[in-house]
Amino acid sequence: MKTSARIDPAAWEALRELQTPGEPDIIATFLTIYFESSEVLLKDLQQAMAEKNSKALVHISHSWKSSSYGIGAKTLGDLCSQLEKTALTSESGQSLLVAAMEREYLELKAELLSD
Amino acid sequence: MRSNDKNSKLISDLRVLVVEDMSFERELAVAVLKKMGIGHIRTAENGSIAISKIENSMALMAPFDLVITDWKMPVEDGHGLLKWIKMRQKYKAHGMKVIITTSLLDENDVKEFIQQGADSFIVKPLSLDVLTKKIHEVFVLDQQKAG
DSSP states (O other), rough: OOOTTTTTTTHHHHHHHOOTTTTTTHHHHHHHHHHHHHHHHHHHHHHHHHOOHHHHHHHHHHHHHHHHHTBBHHHHHHHHHHHHHHHTTOOHHHHHHHHHHHHHHHHHHHHHHHO | OOOOHHHHHHHOOEEEEOOOOSSHHHHHHHHHHHHTOEEEEEESSSHHHHHHHHHHHHHHHHHOOOEESSSSSSSOOOOHHHHHHTTTTTHHTTTTTTEEEEEEOOOOHHHHHHHHTTSSEEEEEHHHHHHHHHIIIIIIIIIHHHH
């Protein structure tokens, strides 16, 4: 399994503790679930931005934050946390944060899924 | 039987419902519970589905012992679900426990969880150590206090 400097090794160690002998690799399983849900959240985030829906931005960033920390994507989790905290009060910062989240996610995905 | 054996039997026999809208965290909770040796694990994507599953389990005379629920969810959130469970005497009589999972935590949250009758809470992401400790506190220590 490929890793990335964007991943907190402690999070993967915690996931590996949950591996059951004979079952598929737990990191690969959780990465698949994470990327599937992240694709949906990214689209929802872009839609919320287009609609200027700050409440939706808070909800989406809250959801994405938890799974990002869970898989060890700390930088993305921190960006989600910033957006969750500021989306309702700072419209000007929203687009910068959303762009940073998108970039971080795509780079993480490219590093973990590259051949 | 040694005390630890009794505790591990008690925990592995628990019937658990995990309520979480996000697939990653739902599957993480299931993996942690499986690793703890718990065999009866069911899931629900929101509080409304959870209520149906809790009612069904009661109708089948095999009610859940533990509900682990996210606080913030669409449709019916953890607050509504907790209130629904704690208002019903049949679940109290069975000893159904509720552990809240949350990624936000401040003093007001803790006050609210306690006021609404939550048995414990966990700040996400879930880990084997923390969930084991919380379940032990909620079931084993609770029994020891009662006994």
